[in-house]
Amino acid sequence: MSDKLYHECHEVISQGRAILEDLQQWGFETVVALPTEEPISTVAQPHVDCLPSSSSKTLVELEAGLEDCRLCPLCEQCKNIVFGAGHPQARLVLVGEAPGREEDEKGYPFVGEAGKLLDKILLAMHLSRDEVYICNVLKCRPPNNRDPQPDEIAACEPFLKQQLALIQPELIITLGRFAAQELLKTKEPIGKLRGHWHEYEGIPLMPTFHPAYLLRNPSGKRPVWEDMKQVMQRLSGQ
Numbered sequence: 001m002s003d004k005l006y007h008e009c010h011e012v013i014s015q016g017r018a019i020l021e022d023l024q025q026w027g028f029e030t031v032v033a034l035p036t037e038e039p040i041s042t043v044a045q046p047h048v049d050c051l052p053s054s055s056s057k058t059l060v061e062l063e064a065g066l067e068d069c070r071l072c073p074l075c076e077q078c079k080n081i082v083f084g085a086g087h088p089q090a091r092l093v094l095v096g097e098a099p100g101r102e103e104d105e106k107g108y109p110f111v112g113e114a115g116k117l118l119d120k121i122l123l124a125m126h127l128s129r130d131e132v133y134i135c136n137v138l139k140c141r142p143p144n145n146r147d148p149q150p151d152e153i154a155a156c157e158p159f160l161k162q163q164l165a166l167i168q169p170e171l172i173i174t175l176g177r178f179a180a181q182e183l184l185k186t187k188e189p190i191g192k193l194r195g196h197w198h199e200y201e202g203i204p205l206m207p208t209f210h211p212a213y214l215l216r217n218p219s220g221k222r223p224v225w226e227d228m229k230q231v232m233q234r235l236s237g238q
């Protein structure tokens with residue numbers, strides 16, 4: 001297959017998947033038998049020679065340990081590991097899905113279009129990036145921004161869990177279905193999860209729509225704002 005045809009096919013498949021995901025966000029479960037796409041990877045076998053050290057006492061130490069991570073093949077293709085950024089003792093942690101192209105280039109979470117929208121949401125909540133902590137379920141970019149695969153999520157999970165254990169936030173916001181389903185260990189669609197308080201290891205967790213979804217579906221902004229108002233209320237101790 002020529003490169004051009006390959007990229008065209010990939011674009012069509014990605015658009016189809018985005019439409020199915022949008023439907024899933026709203027709880028249309030029956031149409032969302034998403035094709036389980038094989039990870040596009042040139043690596044036959046993931047290396048399993050690295051685990052986050054549970055002795056990491058700081059985020060800096062945990063991040064340093066991640067540099068040698070070979071737990072899944074994503075590290076072979078990404079330019080930078082996007083560990084996370086923000087206040088190491090933030091009261092609020094936001095967990096997204098995975099780095100995209102711009103995050104991969106810069107090594108920093110949510111710096112693309114979705115990130116700009118996230119900044120606006122934070123601003124409306126009277127919060128700055130320095131006050132909160134932002135990270136992702138996956139620390140390496142999936143090629144062509146495809147969905148994270150279950151084995152990649154499982155491989156990266158110890159890092160996310162330890163990040164949260166070190167920060168010990170008062171509240172967590174998950175952005176999109178992958179982060180909510182991963183931390184809550186559920187398959188419920190995000191359309192059903194959002195707007196209600198859940199708990200991750202005793203920490204109140206509010207799932208909401210992903211900013212990238214809002215870019216495609218501006219009508220989702222209102223429910224997100226309702227979710228954020230609930231978060232603000234809890235942060236202000238009400």
Ligand code: URA
Nearest residue numbers: 096097098099109110
């Ligand atoms: N989308 C995410 O889920 N995370 C990022 O860092 C950027 C876009």
